[in-house]
Amino acid sequence: MRPIILNGHERALTQIKFNRDGDLLFSTAKDHVVCAWFSANGERLGTYHGHQGALWTVDIDPTSTILATGAADNTIRLWEVRTGRLLKTWDFPTAVKRVEFNEDGNLLLAVTEQRMGYLGTVVAFNINSDVDGPQEDEPIFKITFDESKATVAAWSYLTKFIVTAHEDGSVATWDAKDGSFIQRVQAHEQDMLITDMQMAADRTYFITACRDKTAKVIDVNTLQVLKTYVTDTPLNTAAITPLKEFVVLGGGQAASEVTTTSQRQGKFEARFYHKIFEEEIGRVKGHFGPLNTIAVHPAGTGYASGGEDGYVRIHFFDKAYFDFKYEVERFQPQEVQTTA
Amino acid sequence: EDLYETETANKEVIEARKRALQEWTAWRQRTEKQLREERVARGLPADPFEKFKVKKEEATVIE
Numbered sequence: 001m002r003p004i005i006l007n008g009h010e011r012a013l014t015q016i017k018f019n020r021d022g023d024l025l026f027s028t029a030k031d032h033v034v035c036a037w038f039s040a041n042g043e044r045l046g047t048y049h050g051h052q053g054a055l056w057t058v059d060i061d062p063t064s065t066i067l068a069t070g071a072a073d074n075t076i077r078l079w080e081v082r083t084g085r086l087l088k089t090w091d092f093p094t095a096v097k098r099v100e101f102n103e104d105g106n107l108l109l110a111v112t113e114q115r116m117g118y119l120g121t122v123v124a125f126n127i128n129s130d131v132d133g134p135q136e137d138e139p140i141f142k143i144t145f146d147e148s149k150a151t152v153a154a155w156s157y158l159t160k161f162i163v164t165a166h167e168d169g170s171v172a173t174w175d176a177k178d179g180s181f182i183q184r185v186q187a188h189e190q191d192m193l194i195t196d197m198q199m200a201a202d203r204t205y206f207i208t209a210c211r212d213k214t215a216k217v218i219d220v221n222t223l224q225v226l227k228t229y230v231t232d233t234p235l236n237t238a239a240i241t242p243l244k245e246f247v248v249l250g251g252g253q254a255a256s257e258v259t260t261t262s263q264r265q266g267k268f269e270a271r272f273y274h275k276i277f278e279e280e281i282g283r284v285k286g287h288f289g290p291l292n293t294i295a296v297h298p299a300g301t302g303y304a305s306g307g308e309d310g311y312v313r314i315h316f317f318d319k320a321y322f323d324f325k326y327e328v329e330r331f332q333p334q335e336v337q338t339t340a
Numbered sequence: 341e342d343l344y345e346t347e348t349a350n351k352e353v354i355e356a357r358k359r360a361l362q363e364w365t366a367w368r369q370r371t372e373k374q375l376r377e378e379r380v381a382r383g384l385p386a387d388p389f390e391k392f393k394v395k396k397e398e399a400t401v402i403e
Contacts, residue, residue: 020389062392103388157375158382202388204371219371226367245364276364277357328357 003286004042006312008035013306015057015293019064022297024081025304026067027312028055034069036081039297039304039314048079050086057098061105065131068108070096076110080131088135090125093118102155102176103203105129107140109162111153120149122164124179141179151194156220157203163220165194165208171223185223188212195251196237201298207247209238215249217275229273231280237293243300244322245275245329250291250305270294270305277326286313 011030018025018039025037034048034055053072060067066087067079072095078088090110098111108127114120123139143150148168155162161173161182169188174181188194192212199206205226209215215238217227229238235251249271268287273280289308296303302316376386385391 020392062389105392157388158378158384202372202375204375219367221371226364276360278360326357328354328361 004314006035006037006042006044006314007310008037008044008047009033009310009312011054011310012289012308013292013310013312014055016295016304016306016312017058017060018295018297018304019060020062020298021064022299022301024060024064025295025312025314026058026060027306028058028069028071029306029310030054032071034058034067034079036067037312037314039302042314046084048077048084048086050077051075053095056096059100059108061101061127061129062103063105063129065129066105066127068099068101070099070110076108076125078108078127078135085131087131090137092123094120098152100154101127102159103157104159107155107159107176109153109155111150111164114145114149120145122150122153122162122174122179124162124176143174143179152197154197154199154206155203156199161220163197163206165197167191167193169194169210169212171197171208171218173220173223183223185218185225187216187218187223187225188214195235196293198239200240201242207238207240209235209249209251211235213251215247215273217247227275227278229278229280231271236290237305239294239296239303240275241296241300241303242298244324246281247273247275248294248296248303249273250294252287252290252308254290254308268307268309270303274326281324284315287311 009029009031013029016027025039027035032051036045051071055071057070067081070076074092076090076096092112094113094115096110100109106127108125110123112121122143125139126136128135148166150164153164159176162176163173165171169192170184171187172184188210189212192210194208194210196209205219207217211234213231215229216225233251237250239248252268269283269285272282287307287309291305293306304314306312
């Protein structure tokens with residue numbers, strides 16, 4: 001499984017995202033440029049220029065028509081994927097840390113940073129799918145966090161809820177129609193920052209990655225923690241694989257933070273755990289710094305990781321990966337597969 | 341990659357895994373059924389991406 005290495009960023013990667021077909025990969029980094037890549041061969045399709053600060057986040061709508069990005073220049077920008085044309089800029093008083101389209105691609109949420117005089121928020125915008133049509137200036141609602149700021153957020157199945165994950169290790173759900181509060185659960189250790197949250201393909205459950213060195217699989221409806229994956233390093237990212245019952249975790253201590261010898265070259269690893277049995281099953285080495293972001297190909301055929309080292313590595317799984325099964329899984333009738 | 345089998349696990353571990361697998365499978369089936377019913381109740385196709393597939397085919401025809 002030789003990886004494809006994408007060398008197009010000059011600074012640490014912050015987020016990578018496949019489009020729904022998985023043929024394209026979008027990446028953001030602290031270097032102000034958004035890159036689009038062909039995932040099959042790592043060729044660069046193009047770049048999106050305009051942001052005036054580090055980019056924190058990227059998402060692509062379900063038709064691969066519109067790209068959304070958020071940055072330290074306090075803007076969300078919408079881009080036409082095909083041409084690189086800037087469609088809309090929304091300005092905020094603080095940085096935009098996470099953007100995400102809902103499953104229909106007609107709504108976009110954004111997490112804005114907390115800073116002196118400004119509380120953290122989540123805002124939701126209507127999205128006009130017509131690239132030549134206007135986009136609304138104002139959000140449909142804003143959720144303001146007066147206790148613990150949200151670090152990441154996501155839409156549930158059927159756009160019922162917005163799920164937020166927080167600096168204090170809690171997760172919460174909000175009504176996606178008006179942003180009213182539903183419930184909050186202390187899913188991770190108190191005051192341990194949740195760094196990433198990614199939905200399962202059908203958006204009925206999600207995985208969180210946390211500085212408390214664990215990742216958790218959580219039910220969107222009840223916020224019940226279903227699974228916990230224990231590691232030995234602070235986690236920056238976690239993803240759920242379709243096809244196989246695995247999760248992929250990434251993290252690592254930055255060289256500046258460690259006094260031991262773990263900054264050996266190329267030793268930073270993506271860790272594979274069995275989603276149901278919560279056991280580690282394998283690691284993939286390669287990065288020269290902590291893994292900041294992992295995305296799994298929507299068909300479950302591969303994954304990509306973005307590192308503090310400025311590289312993106314795309315891996316396609318080999319036969320051993322697809323064949324791997326625990327003994328108890330071999331004798332179990334196959335779960336009804338919904339590829340939705 | 342370095343996938344490795346931990347098949348030396350004793351009987352208790354295997355029983356625990358069986359239970360975990362059964363619980364997970366049961367929960368998934370309940371959740372997926374509920375999701376299908378909610379989609380049907382709202383008059384939506386079972387697959388949330390169906391409309392995008394149709395759109396893509398049309399786009400191909402135009403080309």
